[in-house]
Amino acid sequence: NAGVTQTPKFQVLKTGQSMTLQCAQDMNHEYMSWYRQDPGMGLRLIHYSVGAGITDQGEVPNGYNVSRSTTEDFPLRLLSAAPSQTSVYFCASSYSGREAFFGQGTRLTVV
Amino acid sequence: AQSVTQPDIHITVSEGASLELRCNYSYGATPYLFWYVQSPGQGLQLLLKYFSGDTLVQGIKGFEAEFKRSQSSFNLRKPSVHWSDAAEYFCAVGVRGGGADGLTFGKGTHLIIQP
Numbered sequence: 001n002a003g004v005t006q007t008p009k010f011q012v013l014k015t016g017q018s019m020t021l022q023c024a025q026d027m028n029h030e031y032m033s034w035y036r037q038d039p040g041m042g043l044r045l046i047h048y049s050v051g052a053g054i055t056d057q058g059e060v061p062n063g064y065n066v067s068r069s070t071t072e073d074f075p076l077r078l079l080s081a082a083p084s085q086t087s088v089y090f091c092a093s094s095y096s097g098r099e100a101f102f103g104q105g106t107r108l109t110v111v
Numbered sequence: 112a113q114s115v116t117q118p119d120i121h122i123t124v125s126e127g128a129s130l131e132l133r134c135n136y137s138y139g140a141t142p143y144l145f146w147y148v149q150s151p152g153q154g155l156q157l158l159l160k161y162f163s164g165d166t167l168v169q170g171i172k173g174f175e176a177e178f179k180r181s182q183s184s185f186n187l188r189k190p191s192v193h194w195s196d197a198a199e200y201f202c203a204v205g206v207r208g209g210g211a212d213g214l215t216f217g218k219g220t221h222l223i224i225q226p
Contacts, residue, residue, distance in 0.1 A: 033214075035216075040120075040218065041218060042201065042216050042217060042218035042219050043155075043201065043216040045215075090154065090155065092214075094205070094214070098143060098160075098162070098205060099143075099145055099157050099160050099205075100145075100155075100203075100205075100214050101157075102147075102154045102155040102156075103154060104153070104154045105153075105154050
């Protein structure tokens, strides 16, 4: 049972480049979400999904897109990377508002 | 919408001393409550959770937390800390019935352990 798997673990992008952060879970959880973690800011919700085909914006959605075609996968797309998107990104899954299970994170640097 | 406040950004405790990390939440009903721990460079690990029932909950690594409805608090405690407890601690609330916006986290408390 792998839990929540995020790839890649580290990434360096140039300003303006696009990329997709991958997230997969094998617990059949309906809820999946993406957070970014910045020093002194805690975790801030970017986008979330309550099931396949259903997504919505969180607190800091600008510059990011998501889709949920399957229960297992919830990729996060950066459309045109900016230095302000330098952060650590965490994907999480949960069931009906109960505890979230987190991936190990992706450390992204935009230069 | 719910919110979480962790009043202490940093706390320094001597090894072997007791610990209490504060957490206050704002929500119209009784939420689900969680404490997570994050070691440097790592993901978040669940320490303990409260859904219902006994308001004193036990978690892993010798931690416990008490839900106090009258104070809207869910403080984390440990009777004797170890150097390995140095980490970032996050309190979080979840909405009963499956709130669509996941969990809401506090900004975290950085725990430093002095030898």
